[in-house]
Amino acid sequence: MITVLYFARLKESLNYSTEEMELPEGVKTIAQLKTHLAKRGEAWAHLFNGKQTIRAAINHALVDDESAVKDGDEVGFFPPVTGG
């Protein structure tokens, strides 16, 4: 199982903030997880089809698309940050 969290604009447009899911067959990286999520429907495709910048964190550290996802990880997806 992995835990996936969505923040800010993503949380709003998906109407989803957190979920537990089995790591899907063949998904080993953030890029592959994004491609998997993009198949869930229009709102998901819009966010995860690669046209928007969606940043990711694994276990609370910023990562890039090629980073490996493994069972037990917490993955966060969010838009570019705007604090300060």
Next chain:
Amino acid sequence: MAVRVQTENFDVGAEVNAMRLSHPNIGAIVSFVGQVRDLNDGDNVASMTLEHYPVMTEKSLESIVEQAKNRWAIEDALIVHRVGELKPQDQIVLVLVASAHRKDAFTACEFMMDYLKTEAPFWKKEQTPSGERWVEAKDSDDQAKSRWQQ
């Protein structure tokens, strides 16, 4: 060295004094205070909501302090960032850096703000007369960060 994420306001004077009096070898303290503007991208901002990613936010801010400590001779540092609903002229963020001599504190403070702006997981949503909108990230913030990596 400390980081705090909180809904409550902070007292800049009290924080500066606490840091100043904590180490006799401090010769300089630089502070940066960010506050909510009443105008952004041409629209009046009535209020702003700041969301964050708990746990990651604290780790990210701690990492920024750690990186600054490794690059400059700083004696102490503090980051306080507010979340929740804020109004124009409310304080958002405080960065304090203390060093024996001013240059390290000035430079490290700027470094910490540039990294905070591009790495710490906070998101601003503005309430304007024409409705709510998420604030977009700026290229100029990425450029400000990249100069530290050269």
